[in-house]
Each structure stands twice: as structure tokens, then as C-alpha cells.
Amino acid sequence: MKKLNRRDFLNKGAMGIGGALALSQLPQHLFANSIFKYADIPLGFQTFPIRDRLSKDFPGTLKTMADFGYKYVELCSPQGYKQIGFGFLADKKPSEIKQTINDAGLTCQSCHFGLKEFTDTLDASIQFGKDMGFTQMICSTFWLPKTATVKDYEDAADKLNAAGEKIKQAGMQCGFHNHEFEFNMLEGQLIYDVLMKRFNPELVKMQFQTEVINLGYKASTYFEKYPGRFISAHLSDWTTDKKETPVGKGVIDWKGFFAAAKTGGVKNFFVEMNFDTFKDSAAYIKSL
Secondary structure, eight states, X not given: OOSOOHHHHHHTTOTTOXXXXXXXXXXXXXXXXXXXXXXGOOEEEESGGGHHHHHHOHHHHHHHHHHHTOOEEEEEOTTTTGGGTTGGGTTSOHHHHHHHHHHTTOEEEEXXXXXXXXXXXXXXXXXXXXXXXXXXXXXXXXOOOTTOOHHHXXXXXXXXXXXXXXXXXXXXXXXXXXXXXXXXXXXXXXXXXXXXXXXXXXXXXXXXXXXXXXXXXXXXXXXXXXXXXXXEEEEOEEOTTSOEEOTTSSSOOHHHHHHHHHHHTOOEEEEOSOGGGHHHHHHHHHHO
């Protein structure tokens, strides 16, 4: 697939991008088993890969995703993503967006925001979140330059901690979504570990992107290394030659993933791939 995805935007230097989508808080008894049952998996999808379809037919595309078996939507901030695919929602009232999502049989409780929306316009972001009924506000990345130091990452983490405190006071949970560049080494340290040490575990939870399997990193490793530190995950699967494939047809051990996700504290799962993988991905997860 040659369609431009969020990672491509990031690699091309799109500034201030955050990213997105939906979910619910589950009672603790649902996590009693060593692996989730499908009925217990709060399966959702990230809207970024299908933003073109959504912009052409928002209610129809949402209904299609619901028919595939998805229950939750993770949105991208209409203001933060206005120039990269979500401008069609920028002038709509939160109540209108929410109603369209609900009418399709879906729920949206998670959303991606750009870093500036956590620093420069936090009050407006929180108000949007409250109006939409979000429980989670996710920062997709800090988008620091390649010349950034460990201290730069620590300073950015401190800013998100501060935002997270205010978000918590508003009744929501702040989160951070990784990309591949958080799994680079910097000054002898893995950037992801630097951030985990700096984030306040109560104020900033993590959203793990499984795409880093392409760099040799497994989500299950980090769920077990940092128990209770995660709130959600973005699901994608990959072949041995690093080509995107529906969940269950690639190299990731999904039974191990879901078992470890319980330890990690994960509450929501969002498939984030090209449109043609969504149906088969949901079917595979349902078959577990």
C-alpha cells in the first residue's frame, strides 16, 4: 500500500501532529483470566489511516467499521489535525460529531492531540474532551528534532506531566503514544526508557504501538517490564520483510500480546492499519 499513513507524515516532518481514537474503562473482573476473551476486548480502530474515507462519508464509513466488528473509535483532534485530514470535522460541534459516532453503533472515548494542544491550548483541548465524553487524551509524540538531547525529552515529559495533572482534574487520563523514534538510543539510553522514568505513572499512561516489532521490540516485553503503566495499544501486524498484513497473519504472537496486556493495564485496543486489513484483523481477534 502506498497511501500516506501517520508515520509517513511524521517522517516527512509534519509539525504538531497528534493522533487518535476511542475507548472505555472496563471493570477489573474482566481482567481476571490470563488472556482476554474476545467479548471482553474493547476493540477499536484509529481513524487516521482512513481519514480520506471518513471525510467523504463520515457516517457511512463508521457504520462499515461497526459492521466489521469494531466497537470503539479513536479520533484525531479536528483542530490539531485540521491540515492533515480532519478539517472536515473542524467546524462541527462536539455534540454533532459524538452523535454521528453513536448513531453508527460506536463509542469514542479516546483521542489523539498534538503536543501544542497540551501546552498552548490545553484548556480548549480539555473542553473538547469533556464535550465529547472522552476518558483518554493521548499525545501522539513530542516530535523533537534529531538533535534533541536526553534533557530535551525529559523537559518535554515534564510538560506532559503538568498537562496530565490538569487533565486528571478534569476527569480524564492523559497518555503518550510512541512511534519508532522513541525506540532509538540516545546518550547510551533507549529514549522510551528515558520517558518511562520521567513520566508520572499516575498522570501519563502509555499507548503502545506494536509497529516497533520491525525494530525488534515486543509490546509484551514492555507490558511486563512496566506493569500497570499502559492504557491502550495500537495494533498492526507485519511480515518478516516488514510489510503490513492483517492482525494474525504476521510475526506478532497475539495470544502472548493479549496475555501480557493484562499485566500492562491496557484497557483499549485500536487497530491502526490500511483499510483493507480492518475486516480480517477483527475476524482474527474474534477467533482467539
